[in-house]
Amino acid sequence: MDLRNLGFDSPLFTILEDILDIPEEQEKSRNNPSRAYVRDAKAMAATPADVMEYPTSYVFIVDMPGISHSEIKVQIENDNVLVVSGERKREKEKDEKEGVKYVRMERRTGKFMRKFQLPENANTDKISAVCQDGVLRVTVEKLPPPQPKKPKTIVVKVA
Secondary structure (H helix, E strand, O other): OOHHHHOOOOHHHHHHHHHOOOOHHHHHOOOOOHHHHHHHHHHHHOOOEEEEEOOOEEEEEEEOOOOOHHHEEEEEEOOOEEEEEEEEOOOHHHHHHOOOOOOOOOOOOEEEEEEEEOOOOEEEEEEEEEEEOOEEEEEEEEOOOOOOOOOOOOOOOOO
16 A cells, blocks of 8 residues: 555655555555665564673674574674674575465565674674574674783982
C-alpha cells in the first residue's frame, strides 16, 4: 500500500511503510533515498548483541543463527569502530525446485550489520573472532595502561 496515493507525502509515512514491511516490488517502484537508511537500521536492530568488559579485553557476542562463518565479515572502520556484517540467505532455487511453499515466514533474511564504537584503550591490532553454534564471539584486547612518568631531577648549581 503506497500511502502517497492517499495524500500522505510526509517522510514519516515512508518510515511507517517500512515498519509495515511493504512488498519489495512496491519498494523498487519508488526512488526514496531514505529507504536504504531505514533498511540498514532494521538490519542493525534485528541483530542482538552483548558487550562485556574484562580486565584485559572487550568481548562482543552476536547471535548469528543459520549463518556460515564464511558469510560473516568483521572489520575495523576509522581506526575505532568495530563492524560486524553479513547476509542471511534463503535457498530459493532449492525450494522452487522441490516445490516448497512457505506457510509462515518469520525468520529474517537479508543483510545485517552492527557497529560498535571502541574505547580508546582497545588494541585494534589484536582482535580475534570465533563463530560457534550460531554465536559470534569477537575479542578485542586492551592496550596496557600507560606507565606513569618518573620525576626528572634537576641538579642545582652554585653560581
